[in-house]
Amino acid sequence: xxxxxxxxxLAERIEPGLISDHLSWSAVDGxxxxxxxxxxxxxxxxxxxxxxxxxVQTALDRTILVENPSTYLAFAASVIGESEFLAELxxxxxxxxxxxxxxxxxxxxxxxxxPHDWFPALAGAPVAEIHLAGHAVRQLDDGxxxxxxxxxxxxxxxxxxxYAHALGIFGPVPTLIEWDTSIPDxxxxxxxxxxxxxxxxxxxxxxxxxxRAA
Amino acid sequence: xxxxxxxxxxxxxxxxxxxxxxxAAMIGASPERLSIHRxxxxxxxxxxxxxxxxxxxxxxxxxxxxxxxxxxxxxxxxRAALLSLYGGGFADFLAGYxxxxxxxxxxxxxxxxxxxxxxxxxxxxxxxxxxxxLGGTRLTLVPSLSLIETRYPAEPIWRAALGADGDALSxxxxxxxTAPLAIWRTDDGASVSALGAAAGAFLTELxxxxxxxxxxxxxxxxxxxxxxxxxxxxxxxxxxxVRLSSSN
Numbered sequence: 001x002x003x004x005x006x007x008x009x010l011a012e013r014i015e016p017g018l019i020s021d022h023l024s025w026s027a028v029d030g031x032x033x034x035x036x037x038x039x040x041x042x043x044x045x046x047x048x049x050x051x052x053x054x055x056v057q058t059a060l061d062r063t064i065l066v067e068n069p070s071t072y073l074a075f076a077a078s079v080i081g082e083s084e085f086l087a088e089l090x091x092x093x094x095x096x097x098x099x100x101x102x103x104x105x106x107x108x109x110x111x112x113x114x115p116h117d118w119f120p121a122l123a124g125a126p127v128a129e130i131h132l133a134g135h136a137v138r139q140l141d142d143g144x145x146x147x148x149x150x151x152x153x154x155x156x157x158x159x160x161x162x163y164a165h166a167l168g169i170f171g172p173v174p175t176l177i178e179w180d181t182s183i184p185d186x187x188x189x190x191x192x193x194x195x196x197x198x199x200x201x202x203x204x205x206x207x208x209x210x211x212r213a214a
Numbered sequence: 215x216x217x218x219x220x221x222x223x224x225x226x227x228x229x230x231x232x233x234x235x236x237x238a239a240m241i242g243a244s245p246e247r248l249s250i251h252r253x254x255x256x257x258x259x260x261x262x263x264x265x266x267x268x269x270x271x272x273x274x275x276x277x278x279x280x281x282x283x284x285x286x287x288x289x290x291x292x293r294a295a296l297l298s299l300y301g302g303g304f305a306d307f308l309a310g311y312x313x314x315x316x317x318x319x320x321x322x323x324x325x326x327x328x329x330x331x332x333x334x335x336x337x338x339x340x341x342x343x344x345x346x347x348l349g350g351t352r353l354t355l356v357p358s359l360s361l362i363e364t365r366y367p368a369e370p371i372w373r374a375a376l377g378a379d380g381d382a383l384s385x386x387x388x389x390x391x392t393a394p395l396a397i398w399r400t401d402d403g404a405s406v407s408a409l410g411a412a413a414g415a416f417l418t419e420l421x422x423x424x425x426x427x428x429x430x431x432x433x434x435x436x437x438x439x440x441x442x443x444x445x446x447x448x449x450x451x452x453x454x455x456v457r458l459s460s461s462n
Contacts, residue, residue, distance in 0.1 A: 003295045028222040032292040033229055034258040035251050037222075040241075044218050072250045076242025077215050140246045148250065 004059045011060055018129060020065035020098045021056075023049065023086065040075035041085045046092075053093040065128055066090075067098035068118075070135075070149035071107035082107070083121040090125050097122060099170065100131040101163045102155065102178075106147040115162055119169050127170040132163060132196065133178040152181035155192060163196070167203040175200065216240060229255050230291055259287045259300065266301050266331045269375035270308070270324050273317065282311065298335055302328055319366035319388055323375070326368045326406065329397040333358045333404035342457070344420040346429070352461040353426075358399035359455045361409075361417055365390050369408045394418070398455040405454055412437040412445035 024036035108115035134153030228237035260283035305324035340357030374382035394414025415436030433442035
């Protein structure tokens with residue numbers, strides 16, 4: 001049974017509310033590389049990814065969400081911004097977007113860009129879920145700082161600030177806080193969930209206020 | 215400009231070989247940044263191997279295991295999308311891996327751990343592997359059963375390594391000895407049972423599709439001095455991988 005058939009069988013069995021995957025690749029020539037690997041953001045890659053999303057959505061008979069990955073390097077050949085690439089995928093395939101705010105921050109810091117520049121291309125796009133997580137900071141041999149998306153610490157204050165920015169653009173979108181390693185006491189998880197909830201509530205109040213004013 | 219597939223091939227080759235210079239130049243990024251992906255890949259796969267081969271890891275220590283796993287990953291990267299299917303070649307790899315030459319039983323322990331992992335992943339509801347009539351008693355074998363033949367006492371080494379029992383390990387006589395082992399799924403994982411030569415031959419014949427008569431003959435040939443019926447009655451009939459019912 002191939003990957004897509006197994007995914008379909010799993011989806012039929014557990015009936016998940018959402019299905020998502022990353023804007024990345026993992027296999028070439030029959031070898032599976034066990035990581036979310038980056039794509040050059042070119043017209044060719046856009047066509048290939050859009051075609052693959054179509055195949056998945058047709059097989060599952062539902063739309064999926066596509067998530068921005070954490071990025072450690074940029075392809076010189078890239079001619080499309082990552083968020084423009086995602087917006088175009090949504091336009092071509094009808095897929096939704098999963099906005100990982102930690103990944104936006106990690107990628108921007110690693111590539112020396114402003115994380116706020118990521119958002120405008122996706123204003124009005126179907127963003128259906130937000131992810132938050134912690135990341136690690138390491139030094140490369142050449143002294144450059146690199147941020148690794150390892151889901152092993154609390155959400156960075158700068159990522160909370162970017163989350164507030166994201167809520168202002170996308171609205172109070174359901175939010176997941178990811179932990180994979182160094183899982184802390186439950187109280188720490190509760191505190192993080194409460195912080196996200198209060199920011200979501202705040203955004204709802206703000207939007208209700210704007211609606212009344214209008 | 216290279217095609218997408220060219221980038222992917224160069225990227226994949228760099229991750230597996232560790233020689234990131236060519237791909238880095240093609241992408242226009244520093245080799246160190248490619249190495250981040252290589253480390254993630256190697257760590258993920260080495261962790262998966264450690265979960266499948268905990269006794270091997272205990273026997274050689276986590277650091278040596280991680281190095282050995284990296285050598286294996288580069289020699290035999292995953293060729294299936296399912297991570298749970300990765301690592302079946304590890305026992306054969308260890309048999310030819312010079313740095314573990316001083317532990318000749320290590321490959322057999324890995325072979326046992328792979329069989330345990332396969333059994334733990336086996337479906338509960340497959341068809342029985344054999345269905346024979348033994349004089350009014352119907353005997354079937356559970357679908358997850360497998361048999362392996364080890365050349366070293368892998369089973370006691372495996373148990374002692376998993377139990378972190380250094381005393382038991384040091385007492386094990388590691389002289390080569392041919393031992394058939396039965397491995398099958400249980401409610402909480404998998405069980406392993408060491409068998410005598412006659413019981414092993416009996417089950418091997420059944421798993422190969424033989425009938426009761428052929429299996430008993432195989433047991434008799436495997437241990438010409440012994441009583442095959444007594445061995446089967448003692449080691450096979452009460453075993454957890456056997457289901458007995460009345461054939462009437």
